[in-house]
Amino acid sequence: MSSKKKRRNKKLKIVFFFIDIILLVLIAGFVYFFYLTGKTNVDKSGDSSITSNEIDSDSIGGYRNIAIFGVDSRNNALEKSTHSDTIVIASINKKTKDVKLLSIYRDTYVDIPERGYDKINAAYFRGGYPLALSTINKNFDLDVKEYVTVNFDAVCKVIDLLGGIELDITKEELKYVNGYTKELNEINGTNVGKLKSAGTQVVNGTHATAYARIRYTKGGDFKRAERQRIVINKIFEKAKTCDVLTINSIVNEMFPQIYTNLDSLDMLDLAKDIFSYNIVDQAGFPFEKIADYYKKISYVFPVDLSANVTELHKFLFDDQDYVPSSTVQEYSDFIKGIVPQK
Structure with a gap:
């Protein structure tokens, strides 16, 4: 064999060696990812019972819509028999990877199927989750089939692993942050101290979660939903700057505390584009609303549900001329009959 041929064979062996190493690393990475996602509380048992209206799916077909539920549970439960005090629709444009966040106010008056x-x-x-998603779909002409539910403890720990997030705490908000911090300590078995002053500052997970729970300042629950979106945005942006070890710690800590119907393949599909996602806009729903009492109970009423749903589709999907379904129009007419007149 000529020396030239020997050198070529040697080079090929080196190339194949590095290809083998790369393949082994990729396989190990996939195995580890599936190991981690296997820790998640995956529940698809109610998927077949999720309902929606008959709508033209062309305008929403290019988007992946995921409902994020933050549950108000004093024992950090994740399933039913706990109220979803945070309801956010994360809408991902499949082509551009742009993300929009839409909070649905927890007191919104709707028809629960x-x-x-x-x-x-x-x-x-x-x-x-099946009834929660069906309610969202039926009242707002959506077709949301995927959900993620988190509790107080998970949010606190993720923010701590990120090294905290920067928030601007007003003087009015400060006392409530400290009040909720005390409650979160009792729920999570922690001993986090009070914030000493207002202003822009990096806060830990407990203080950030406490901030997201405030509802007694000016703006009430509408302002609280805005704070929740701020915290989600801050977490997302901070996570995109983290190194692999930090991301690994977050995944390891958070996955066992997530309740979802996203299995390992679904999560892998989302994770592959994580650094391409950008949160480009956020809003609260209903857009036009009245907060008032009906039969001695406080609600948030859409002034005109049909008009609000048209605006929702314009905001999330850039559908300029959406016409709500007959079901939504029926709900809208009913609500108009009981909305307090100003």
């Missing part, structure tokens, strides 16, 4: 009219956060309490 086969249960009647109530606050939207009661749907999760009464029937877990």
Whole structure:
């Protein structure tokens, strides 16, 4: 064999060696990813019972919509029999990877399928994620099939692993942050101290979660939903700057505390584009609303549900001329009959 041929064979062996190493690393990475996602509390048992209206799916076909539920549970439970005090639709444009966040106010007056009219956060309490998603779909002409539910402890720990997030705490908010911090300490078995002053500062997970729970300042629950979106945005942006070890710690800590119907393959599909996602806009729903009492219970009423749903589709999917379904129009007419007149 000529020396030239020997050198070529040697080079090929080196190339194949590095290819083998790369393949082994990739396989090990996939195995480890599936090991981690296997720790997640995956529940698809109610997927077949999720309902939606008959709508033209062309305008929403290019988007992946995931409902994020933050549950108000004093024992950090994740399933039904706990109210979903945070309801956020994360809408991902499949082509551009742009993300929009839409908070649905927890007291919004809706028709819960086969249960009647109530606050939207009661749907999760009464029937877990299938009823909560069906309620969202039926009242707003959506087709959301995927969900992620988190509790107080998970949010606190993720923010701590990120090294905290920067928030601007007002003087009015400060006392409530400290009040909720005390409550979160009792829930999570922690001993986090009070914030000493207002202003822009890096806060830990407990203080950030406490901030997201405030509802007694000016703006009430509408302002609280805005704070929740701020915290989600801050977490997302901070996570995109983290190194692999930090991301690994977050995944290891958070996955066992997530309740979802996203299995390992679904999560891998989302994770592959994580650094391409950008949160480009956020809002609260209903857009036009009245907060008032009906039968001695406080609700958030859409002034005109049909008009609000048209605006929702314009905001999330850039559908400029969306016409709500007959089901939404029926709900809208009913709500108009009981909305307090100003």
